Amino acid sequence: xxxxxxxxxxxxxxxxxxxxxxxxxxxxxxxxxxxxxxxxxxxxxxxxxxxxxxxxxxxxxxxxxxxxxxxxxxxxxxxxxxxxxxxxxxxxxxxxxxxxxxxxxxxxxxxxxxxxxxxxxxxxxxxxxxxxxxxxxxxxxxxxxxxxxxxxxxxxxxxxxxxxxxxxxxxxxxxxxxxxxxxxxxxxxxxxxxxxxxxxxxxx
Amino acid sequence: xxxxxxxxxxxxxxxxxxxxxxxxxxxxxxxxxxxxxxxxxxxxxxxxxxxxxxxxxxxxxxxxxxxxxxxxxxxxxxxxxxxxxxxxxxxxxxxxxxxxxxxxxxxxxxxxxxxxxxxxxxxxxxxxxxxxxxxxxxxxxxxxxxxxxxxxxxxxxxxxxxxxxxxxxxxxxxxxxxxxxxxxxxxxxxxxxxxxxxxxxxxxxxxxxxxxxxxxxxxxx
Numbered sequence: 001x002x003x004x005x006x007x008x009x010x011x012x013x014x015x016x017x018x019x020x021x022x023x024x025x026x027x028x029x030x031x032x033x034x035x036x037x038x039x040x041x042x043x044x045x046x047x048x049x050x051x052x053x054x055x056x057x058x059x060x061x062x063x064x065x066x067x068x069x070x071x072x073x074x075x076x077x078x079x080x081x082x083x084x085x086x087x088x089x090x091x092x093x094x095x096x097x098x099x100x101x102x103x104x105x106x107x108x109x110x111x112x113x114x115x116x117x118x119x120x121x122x123x124x125x126x127x128x129x130x131x132x133x134x135x136x137x138x139x140x141x142x143x144x145x146x147x148x149x150x151x152x153x154x155x156x157x158x159x160x161x162x163x164x165x166x167x168x169x170x171x172x173x174x175x176x177x178x179x180x181x182x183x184x185x186x187x188x189x190x191x192x193x194x195x196x197x198x199x200x201x202x203x204x
Numbered sequence: 205x206x207x208x209x210x211x212x213x214x215x216x217x218x219x220x221x222x223x224x225x226x227x228x229x230x231x232x233x234x235x236x237x238x239x240x241x242x243x244x245x246x247x248x249x250x251x252x253x254x255x256x257x258x259x260x261x262x263x264x265x266x267x268x269x270x271x272x273x274x275x276x277x278x279x280x281x282x283x284x285x286x287x288x289x290x291x292x293x294x295x296x297x298x299x300x301x302x303x304x305x306x307x308x309x310x311x312x313x314x315x316x317x318x319x320x321x322x323x324x325x326x327x328x329x330x331x332x333x334x335x336x337x338x339x340x341x342x343x344x345x346x347x348x349x350x351x352x353x354x355x356x357x358x359x360x361x362x363x364x365x366x367x368x369x370x371x372x373x374x375x376x377x378x379x380x381x382x383x384x385x386x387x388x389x390x391x392x393x394x395x396x397x398x399x400x401x402x403x404x405x406x407x408x409x410x411x412x413x414x415x416x417x418x419x420x421x422x423x424x425x
Contacts, residue, residue: 051289053424082289086282092221097214104210105290 002079002152003029004064005050005184012045013057019045020202023059025186029152032175032185032197041203043188044084047155050186051082063153080153081106085161087142091131095122095141098130099148108149116148117141119174120167135162147174154178156187160194168194207291208300215304218277219270226312229266233313233320236262240324248325255324256334256385259317263338264378266313267345268370272363274301274353275416279423288424298416299409302350310342326389333388337381337398344377344405351412354419377404 007025011018019042027033035043048054050061052072063075089098095117103113117126120140125133133141139162146154154175160168172194175185179195187193240258244250275298278284287297317338318331326334352370356362384397 048424051285053285053288053421055425076289077291080289082285084282084285088278088282088286090218090277090281090283093217097217101210101214102286105207105286107291 001065002063002070002075002184003066003182005153005186006060006062006064007046007050008060008062010046010049010059010061011057012042012049012054014042014045018057021058023200023202025200027184027186029182029184030179032179032187032193032195034193034197034199035186035188035202036190036199037202043202044157046202047082047084047157047186047188051080051155052076075153078107079151080155081146081149081151082155083142083146083159084157087138089130089138089141092129094127095130095133095137096126099126099141099144102142102145103148106145106149106151108145113144113148116144116146119147120144120170136164136167139163140167143171143174147178152182153184154186156185158188158190160189160191208296211287211290211292211297211300212304215301216308218273219305219308226316228269229309229312229316232262232266232269233259233316237320237323252325255321255326256330256389257382258324259320259334260338260341260378260382260385262320263310263313263317263342264345264374267310267342267349267374268367270305270309271349271353271366271370272356274305274350275357275420275423276353276362279357284420284424288420294417294420295413298350298354298420299347299413302346302409302412302416305350306343306346310346311339314338314342330389333394334385337385337401340398340401340405341377341381344401344408345374347405347408347412348373348377351408351415351419354416354423357419357423373408377401380404 005027007023010023011021035046037043045054049056063070063072099117100110100113117123120143122140122144125137130138143159160171163171175195179185236258241251278287288294314335318334321334322328349370352366355369356365359365380397380401384394384401387394387397
């Protein structure tokens with residue numbers, strides 16, 4: 001179980017360009033960090049590096065557990081939720097099918113998936129094809145998997161972009177609950193977050 | 205329900221709805237059974253000579269048809285990130301995708317193959333052998349095709365690249381299977397061809413997941 005995330009001296013290069021260097025990141029249980037910075041500063045790349053998709057140019061990423069450092073592959077595949085700016089949903093499948101698969105794949109079950117959908121106000125649209133949903137509804141469906149399967153570390157890339165004010169506040173409540181339960185949250189954002197978070201600015 | 209079973213069911217549902225599943229197989233063979241006599245002439249004697257070979261070639265080509273969506277769609281809509289952060293190793297994830305691809309496309313094609321062959325004049329007694337060769341061959345095509353699909357991830361004209369990568373790799377199983385079928389029809393020893401085909405299929409299933417996983421990691425980075 002992840003209780004801490006540490007990044008030391010991180011630098012990421014994409015092609016010829018060094019996006020950032022010497023980034024220090026420390027995140028403990030119950031804490032949230034908001035990644036800010038202009039477009040192209042490397043927020044998405046940092047999130048993808050922590051999720052294990054990109055190898056950093058230099059520096060170290062470590063996942064801490066109660067008994068010391070965790071195996072990174074294990075920590076990522078068992079206890080990390082990654083949600084990029086795409087929702088990862090198939091347009092022609094029903095919202096219910098997609099949510100149940102995504103929740104089950106990451107360790108939840110159908111009952112939890114239905115409860116999560118209800119919390120996000122999605123109960124009525126569940127039998128529609130994903131492509132019939134609005135962008136905000138699709139995002140809520142993708143966010144529902146975060147609470148449908150219990151994983152401690154959330155890596156979110158602009159999670160709130162398509163949401164309206166009411167659902168941003170709702171997500172803020174659910175994120176606060178996750179943090180209160182010992183969760184960790186790292187999100188790339190442009191707008192202020194609806195829950196308390198430290199800020200890490202890239203490209204400053 | 206285990207994660208592997210969940211993924212298999214999802215992939216099966218995607219292949220069924222996206223690729224047409226058994227309907228595609230039947231449609232493809234219906235086209236072959238109709239077009240071959242039109243192209244080669246209606247002489248029964250001539251058709252009997254190719255009645256077994258044509259469904260076999262059709263199976264190899266039909267296996268290529270729906271490969272483009274195997275990894276590319278998940279890559280485009282972001283689901284590949286989710287699949288790679290799941291409880292299974294990426295190698296197992298890729299293997300399950302190929303297995304589902306075979307169940308949805310290869311297996312129905314294998315069951316329809318003897319019907320297509322019979323329509324062209326092959327004796328009904330050949331049916332079991334045709335089903336076995338087609339099933340084993342389709343298994344090999346699914347894993348080799350998955351390799352091509354993964355390597356073509358993120359490239360434009362992915363379909364063309366898949367065909368170029370896969371063509372040399374499916375030539376050996378086409379030869380083994382075709383040889384076995386021909387020998388069987390002629391009453392000659394056919395076991396060696398079938399065993400070689402089986403060996404190729406198992407080798408492909410054992411090795412290609414590692415290449416597919418590497419290609420997925422490369423595409424995600």
